[in-house]
Amino acid sequence: MKTLKNIFLAILTIGMLQSCIVSEKPNIDFFQNSKYDFKGARFASINVPMVLAKSYIKKALREEGESEETVNLVKKASKIKVLTVTNGSEEMLNDYTQYLSNNHYEEWATIKHDGDNVNIRVKQDGEAIKNMLITVGSNSRDMVFVDVKGNFTPDDISKMINSVSVK
Secondary structure, X not given: OHHHHHHHHHHHHHHXXXXXOOEOOOOOHHHHOOOOOOOOOEEEEEEEOHXXXXXXXXXXXXXXXXXXXXXXXXXXXXXXXXXXXXXXXXXXXXXXXXXXHHOOOEXXXXXXXXXXXXXXXXXXXXXXXXXXXXXXXXXXXXXEEEEEEEEEOHXXXXXXXXXXXXX
16 A cells, blocks of 8 residues: 555656646747747746645745745736747847737736836736736846746736846
8 A cells, every 4th residue: 555655646747747837838828829929039948836836935945035025916816827938039029019909918017127028917817816927037148937827916026027127
């Protein structure tokens, strides 16, 4: 019986870790459109398994001196997808911005941080925010897109934005 339990736990662990494999295929909707010409852009995507990652993310944020608002926001996240783009273009970023506008994402903040532009957009249904998209772009052609799904309030997002803006 103990062997059966260990085998089950091993299979479960392997299954959870597989969702954290890095892929060269985009994992965010706009970039999955096969008809769009990305003109040589290269992608790396990661689906973060929240069951495993929440405690590590919260610990890292605390060690980095991040605010409790940011740590509390992680507690409310249910899924995080990260996409990095190398050799992207300004045109691609503008098309992505238009795609978000067409799909009812509202721009909540644009923050300059260490020479990078950090843009936060949310999809809101009444008081509930189920989806937040964070775009980090620098003067180079490298970009990072973070798609966070969860159950947030406007106050949660505002506190996080204010804590980052004050630094």
